[in-house]
Amino acid sequence: MSHYHYSADQLSQKQAYKFLTGAIAPRPIAWISTHNLETRVTNLAPFSFFTILSSRIPLVMLSVNRRPDGTPKDTARNLLAAQETKNETARTAGVIHIVTPELLSAMNQTAASLSFTDSELELLPDELQLLQEKDAPLAVENAKIRFNVRPFQHQLLTDRSDLPMTDIFYLEVTDFYFDETVFDAKREYILTEKLAPVARLAGNDYSHLGLLETLRRPD
Known part of the structure; x- marks a missing residue:
């Protein structure tokens, strides 16, 4: 078996990005809303450098270049x-939405580069509903x-x-929300096939379940 070999110290940043995102795939997507208290702008952006860290304390990792x-x-x-602010009473600084096929197009629109005074929420289609919880950024209610x-x-x-x-960022999950169509409440089990999460590949490509x-597992 023959291989193409590249030394990492000889790669451009673009090459390294292409190789990593092409090989480490599919990647889950964190579509996260956050709020700027100074500008009063809510941001909504997707990130695919995202994974689970711990369940003892429910932690996820989000990497933002x-x-x-x-x-x-x-x-x-x-x-x-x-x-x-280190405000222990502030339970929510962001809302991570799991991307499913019906949200994919809207999510892609929010990947646009905007000024910090503009909100990606303005790019969402009218059929998506926004949810305002107490002391939390606006969320996309349609997310399952x-x-x-x-x-x-x-x-x-x-x-x-x-x-x-x-x-x-190592983010603590303070609250979980599951739509009844993708959650077996009796078994407390997420119905993966009904959820059909979308994952990120390289370039402009995404993967469906x-x-x-x-x-x-072996005993």
Whole structure:
């Protein structure tokens, strides 16, 4: 078997991104809403550098790359501001929506680069309903699964020149919301096939749920 070989220290950032996102796939999508208390703007943006960290404390990880000038993106800025307040009574700093096929087009629209004074909510189609919970950012009510989250820990990654590169957030899930069509309340079980989560691939591609295979773990 022959392989193409690339040394990482010889790659451009674009090449590294293409190789990583093409190989590490599919990736779950965190479509997260956050609110800026100063501008009073609610941001809604998708991120596919997202995964589970812990269940002892329900934690998820969200990685938000910095802009080329080293400044944080709106979502990261809002989460950082929420962490800095250190208000233990504030249960929700963001709402993560799990993306399903009927939300895919709307989610894609919110990936547009907007000014920090503009809200991606303005890009949503009229058929999507927004939900305002107490002390929480606006949420997309049509989402079949939502997690309310707040910062647990934050880590700023810097490059080899000590310039800001990536904001990594360890987010505590404070509340889980499941639509009755995708949740077996008796067994407390998520119905994956009915949920049909959409995942991110490379480039402009997304993946839909396909064949499911069950394998029992060895004893």
